[in-house]
Amino acid sequence: MKNLATYSLSLERETGVINGDYSDDVIFLRQLILDGQFDNALDFIEPLRELDEFNFRLFRFQITKFKYYELLCIKQEPGVYQDNEFTVMEIVEALKDLEHIAPNVEDYKHLCALLTLPKLSDHDDFKNWNPSSARVECFNKILPLVEPYLPKAPISGKKNEHRDEVALNNRLIQLLVKGCFYENCVDFCQSQALGEPKDIDHSTMSSKLLQQKPPLCGNDLSLISWLEGKQQKII
Incomplete structure (x- = not known):
């Protein structure tokens, strides 16, 4: 699950698309939590404390609980420069x-019982x-608490009538295709180095997938040229 969460957040950064249709305030709060800035998340939501219908106590409990988990992890597995x-x-x-x-x-x-464990991972949960x-779990737990009070701003004008919820220029598809190309190239080069030559499986992925419209940037075209111009004897 760690790798899946890491890859998902990396894809968000690369594509510029948030995995969820949230208001700007919720997106900001989400980023604070994903960055581990739990105290700042509490400060950000502090103004909502004045609302009788907002369960600030439960929000604070969830944030503090996940902060506590991370502190236990740091204490039990301290780094070289950790105080x-x-x-x-x-x-x-x-x-x-x-x-x-x-x-x-x-x-x-x-x-409190978690304090007695040599490692947090020793507990079944x-x-x-x-x-x-x-951190992703923490955000998902507090989202229902705050979302009703941090709504999206009303959209005005026909230009913004439909929010663009996809990456521009098929950015996500481009990244996935390049990742597949990279893995295939690594496998091929390793087989050559180990003296176990094998042909590239052209049926798996074609460089023509990177030539689809809209137009690509110079880096994309350089990758295509390199792949199509590579000869086996050069490897």
Whole structure:
């Protein structure tokens, strides 16, 4: 799941398309969470606290809980330059907050029990845990809480009547095709280096897929020329 979450977010950055139809405020909040800026996410939503119908306590609980998970991971597997004392202090502060905002005592006891584990992944619920997928999960949990209060701005004018929800110039398809080409080239070169020559499977992918309209940039055309001009004896 870690790789899937990482690849999904990488594709978003490459294509410039967010995987979801959100308002600008929700997109900003989402990015804060995906970057692990949990305190900033709390500060950003602070103005909604004044609304009686907004469940700020549950929002704060979810954000603090996922922050706590990451702090445990850092404490149990510290890096070379990691200040472990500072991490412990942050864990203590997070637990103090969680004690007052946890939905019930059992939830809080469960969070405290995680402190006794040598590694977070030793717990059955966290065997495949990682920060990337956990941050996505955190956003998905708080989204229903905040979305009604952070609506999209009304669209004015016919020009923007339909929001463009796809990458320009088939950017996503271009990236996937290039990735397939790259993997095939690596496999081919490795087979040549190991003395196990094999022909390139032209049926799998054709460079003509990169020649579809709309027009491509110079980098795309260079890739096509390189692929079509490559001779086996050169490898």
